[in-house]
Amino acid sequence: MKTTTRSWLAMIVIGIFTIMANLDASIINIALPIMSKSLAVPISQITYTVMGYMVILSGLLVTFGKLGDIWGKGRIFTLGMYSFTIGSLMASVNFGFEFLLLARFVQAVGAAATLSNSYGLISELFDNHTRGTAMGINTMFISAGFVAGPALGGFLLQQFAWNAIFMINIPLGIIAIILGHLFLPKNHGRQQATKLDGWGAGILFIIITLFFVVLEAGQTIGFRQPLIIIGFIITLALTLYFIWKSIEKMRYYHYPFLRIVPSA
Numbered sequence: 001m002k003t004t005t006r007s008w009l010a011m012i013v014i015g016i017f018t019i020m021a022n023l024d025a026s027i028i029n030i031a032l033p034i035m036s037k038s039l040a041v042p043i044s045q046i047t048y049t050v051m052g053y054m055v056i057l058s059g060l061l062v063t064f065g066k067l068g069d070i071w072g073k074g075r076i077f078t079l080g081m082y083s084f085t086i087g088s089l090m091a092s093v094n095f096g097f098e099f100l101l102l103a104r105f106v107q108a109v110g111a112a113a114t115l116s117n118s119y120g121l122i123s124e125l126f127d128n129h130t131r132g133t134a135m136g137i138n139t140m141f142i143s144a145g146f147v148a149g150p151a152l153g154g155f156l157l158q159q160f161a162w163n164a165i166f167m168i169n170i171p172l173g174i175i176a177i178i179l180g181h182l183f184l185p186k187n188h189g190r191q192q193a194t195k196l197d198g199w200g201a202g203i204l205f206i207i208i209t210l211f212f213v214v215l216e217a218g219q220t221i222g223f224r225q226p227l228i229i230i231g232f233i234i235t236l237a238l239t240l241y242f243i244w245k246s247i248e249k250m251r252y253y254h255y256p257f258l259r260i261v262p263s264a
Helices: 005-026 028-040 048-071 073-091 097-125 129-158 167-181 198-221 226-253
Strands: none
Touching: 005 048, 005 073, 005 097, 005 129, 005 167, 028 048, 028 097, 028 129, 048 073, 048 097, 048 198, 073 097, 073 167, 097 129, 198 226
């Protein structure tokens, strides 16, 4: 595909959500003490809003990347924009701790859908001469989101209530959604060429979730407790199983010469 002005306008959409998805992974950290007091929950509980976001985001990246291959990267990215913006709207309304956790879940689903398809969209939108530059810019957006989080969060908390850190996403999200409908590619993926490995996606999600939970629990009760050790062992076993099954599928589908043929 030849790079056009439309490609760079689509890059603005990708950049906005790349920044916001990473911004919301770091901006909340500085607000945790204020949120803990406002929502009347211990600081140990309010950290679930950070851990839950990262667990859902990390666990769904591969799944949404595959769905982008099946149904179209532009389509999945657009769904992610809606989910993240709706989640930001939910998080900006103080309906209690449980509702905030739900809002962060919706945000994380949207962040996973957008981040997992951003580089794929760039590959479709830009030609060989400009693709590297566009990918470099997107990587810069990722870093900018993480770095800007604490500074922007501190500024907003000095001026407004804690939910302002989520309100800022709403107008940006609406602008990006409108631009996305205008400039993102309307491809439809390869429904007949590939399918989602639901079993593998589920195992990967369990591995990531269990790893984060065991780490968090270990900091609370101690890493030498039998329950924590068993959790690490189960995580390691599932990881090795996932790697083994991935290698087997790679051999079968992509490298048939590596298939193990029983001897006569």
